[in-house]
Amino acid sequence: MSVPLFDAATPRAGLREELRAAIDRVLETERFILGPEVAGFERELAHYCATGYAVGVANGTDAITIALRAMGVGPGDEVVVPSFTFYASVEAIVHTGATPVFCDIEADTYCATADTVHAALTPRAKAVIAVHLFGNVAPVPEIEALGVPVLEDAAQALGSESAFGRPGSLGMAATVSFYPSKNLPAFGDAGAILTSEESIAEQARILRFHGSRDKVDYEQVGYNSRLDELQAAILRVQLPYLQRWADGRRQAARHYEEAGLGELVGLPQPVPGASPAWHLYVVSHPDVERVERALAAAGIGCKAYYRTPVHRQAPMREWGAGVRLPATEHAARTHLAIPMSPVLTRAQADEVAAAARAVAG
Ligand SMILES: Cc1ncc(COP(=O)(O)O)c(C=O)c1O
Numbered sequence: 001m002s003v004p005l006f007d008a009a010t011p012r013a014g015l016r017e018e019l020r021a022a023i024d025r026v027l028e029t030e031r032f033i034l035g036p037e038v039a040g041f042e043r044e045l046a047h048y049c050a051t052g053y054a055v056g057v058a059n060g061t062d063a064i065t066i067a068l069r070a071m072g073v074g075p076g077d078e079v080v081v082p083s084f085t086f087y088a089s090v091e092a093i094v095h096t097g098a099t100p101v102f103c104d105i106e107a108d109t110y111c112a113t114a115d116t117v118h119a120a121l122t123p124r125a126k127a128v129i130a131v132h133l134f135g136n137v138a139p140v141p142e143i144e145a146l147g148v149p150v151l152e153d154a155a156q157a158l159g160s161e162s163a164f165g166r167p168g169s170l171g172m173a174a175t176v177s178f179y180p181s182k183n184l185p186a187f188g189d190a191g192a193i194l195t196s197e198e199s200i201a202e203q204a205r206i207l208r209f210h211g212s213r214d215k216v217d218y219e220q221v222g223y224n225s226r227l228d229e230l231q232a233a234i235l236r237v238q239l240p241y242l243q244r245w246a247d248g249r250r251q252a253a254r255h256y257e258e259a260g261l262g263e264l265v266g267l268p269q270p271v272p273g274a275s276p277a278w279h280l281y282v283v284s285h286p287d288v289e290r291v292e293r294a295l296a297a298a299g300i301g302c303k304a305y306y307r308t309p310v311h312r313q314a315p316m317r318e319w320g321a322g323v324r325l326p327a328t329e330h331a332a333r334t335h336l337a338i339p340m341s342p343v344l345t346r347a348q349a350d351e352v353a354a355a356a357r358a359v360a361g
Contacts, residue, residue, distance in 0.1 A: 003348045005301030007341035008185050011245055015237055022233040029229075034209075035291065036314050037232035042192070044239055045176075049168030051194050055202035056227025057065055057208050060155040060191035064092030064302070066126060067151055067173045067193045068223065070203035073098050077126035080148070082112045083311040084319070084328040085131040102311040104325040108269040110335075114142040116327075121146060131182065132157030132167050134282050134337075135249070140170035151175065153300025154194075156279035158183045159246025163273030168194040173204075178235055178307050183249070183279050190231040238271035239245050247276030248342030251319035253278055255349035256338075264356040265291060266334075280305065288336050295338065298355035303337050326357045 012019075026037060038056050046054040050323040057063045071081060075097035079275035081090050083102040093100040103120035106113050110133045117128050128146075130138040131153040137160050143152050150171035158176055168174040173195040178186035193204045206213060211222030253276075261267060270276050285291045288304070295302045309332045313318030337351055 001348070001351050002299030003301060003339045003344075003351055004341075005303060005337065005339050006125050006181050007282055007343055008181060010246070011342045012238070015241070018059040018237045019234060020049065022237045023027050023230060025231050026233050032229050034226055036228050038227050039227040039238070041227070041232040041236050044236060045192060047196065048239060048242065049166050049174070049194050050175075051169040053194070053198065054194030055201055055204040055208065056232060057191045057192045057193060057204075058225040059189040060175055061088040061092050062154060062208075062223060062225040063175035063177070063191040064089065064129070064151070065095045066204050066207045066223065067175050067195075067200070067269045068093065068096045068098065069148060070193070071127055071151065071173060073126045076327040077251055078122060078124040079127050079129060080117055080120045080125055081129040082116075082328070083118070083129050083309040083323070083325055084110060084134070084306055084331050085133055085153070085310060086155070086305070087127055087310055087313060088155075089131050090316065091348070095130070099124075099331065100316070100319050101125065102320060102325060104327045105133075105331065107327040108266070109136050109271045110268065111138040111271055112143065113139060116144050116145060118146055121148065129150055129153050130171060134162065134268060135160050135276040135279040136268065136271055137162040137170075137276065139271055140164065144171065155179075155182065155191075155339055159242050159249065160273070161275040164260055169196070172197065173241065174199050178231070183246065183277055184235060184238060186308040188229045188231060189232050190227050190235065192227065218306055223290050223337060247340035248344075249279075249340060250275065252340055252342070252344035252349070253281060255344060255346045256281065256352070259346065259353040261349070261353045261356060264353065264359070265336075268343050271323045271337070278340050280337040282335050282337045284331070285336065285359075286334060287359075288334050291356060292336055294359045295336075295352070298351070298358075300355050301339050304335060306335070307332055
């Protein structure tokens, strides 16, 4: 039995009629940009995340750039960010004109901590990006206590919970991605900014709209980066199911634990107080390439996402040269994402464990 790395189609199978009706609704109105679907989705998403405002944008990368600028980040500022993340978390900083400063992570959780951020802080730091990697929830209140505003990169963490609230409501602002493989998937690129501060939401709305309120007068050099009506309508159909899908991801993690996978590979550890809706289920092993080969030979989807951490990617040379991040390097060498979805069964978890056992044996 092969087991796919992702499965977005099965959970959505019963929603076809609802999705078609939502698409038809947009066709009927002929409103495609910044209409009632985007406004409705922004209200519903802000409510789900228990925060004041959501601003829909074109993707999760623009969301970070726009959120940072709305928080006042620009040339001359530093932004602390983990290197063990998707490239876009850092790329988006560079687009603001600010300087990325790389920090380390905690090896078991794959998230930055107050200590790893503290080690990278200088007086020029204007913000910290706390990446809720793989669906884990970085300790935002502890990082914020260092005295620097936090932007949550929650691209991978919709549906997760923490002792302090949901991702999206923990920092000064947060960003999410609705890329088709994400926990709440669009049918293309889409993203959003979340914040409880009205002034940040207002700036984000202006920035996504060419730096204007009306496309007549311009206050800033902004972006053409709007969530479109079709994607918003599709996301509105699925948002009511996010909680169920998130619970399915938590259940899938329990299946892996009960299948004894923890005896064979290192399992990801939730940050204390977090209940992750694992977007990617990332295990570790000292000889991870052997595990990768064994799983692939058994037809089990697996992928190493961040073998080269961001600070060692060529375009980051200017900011990454000479940076030493031991836990990041260890995670980069030893991690492997294995199948995860809201509908992963115990039988599939057993299959994955059996393939991994072949390596251990
Ligand atoms: C951690 C992280 N940050 C940012 C992004 C960027 O999102 P998008 O692909 O929607 O631009 C992604 C996802 O792709 C991500 O995983």
